[in-house]
Amino acid sequence: MANITFSHPEYKDKTVYAVAGSHTDTILKIAKENKIPIAFNCQDGECGTCLVKVTHLSDGKEKGGPLTDKEITVLKGLxxxxxxxxxxxxVTDMDHPWRLACQMIVRDEDLRVEYGVE
Known part of the structure; x- marks a missing residue:
């Protein structure tokens, strides 16, 4: 299980529990299931609308998985x-704080996901 705390400058933080390891549960999917209003358009990693800032809260070892090629292209453009x-x-396997919610798969770690921030 992973705890994901969704944070927005205008809303109260909301922490939800997510099943890790499904290989299909993205941040956006979990947000939609829990009525977290992360903006999105294409849901395919091409528009950048679902940009979020992710902070890993588990034991200091970031496990968020590599950026997808689509994420790299969009994040560079932004x-x-x-x-x-x-x-x-x-080279270092380090993660990057800026992610696309529709592309980042939840792993077994606690996260803080800031949305509505630029």
Whole structure:
């Protein structure tokens, strides 16, 4: 089980429990199931509407999984990531705080997901 705390500047934080390891439960899917109003359009990682900032709260070891190719392209276009950071992540396995909610799969770790922030 993973605890995901959704945070928005204008709403009270809401923590939900998510089943980790399904390999299909994205942040966006969990948000929709729990009536968390994360904005989205394409749901396919191409528009960037569902941009979120993710903080890993579990034991300090980030396990969020690698950025998808779609995420890298969109995040670069939004100015949230540089090619240098992409290259460094490929070597160090570090995660990046900016993600697309429709692309990030939930793993067995507690997360803080900030939405509605730029």
């Amino acid at each position: 100015g949230k990531i540089t090619q240098e950071q992409v290259d460094e992540m490929a």
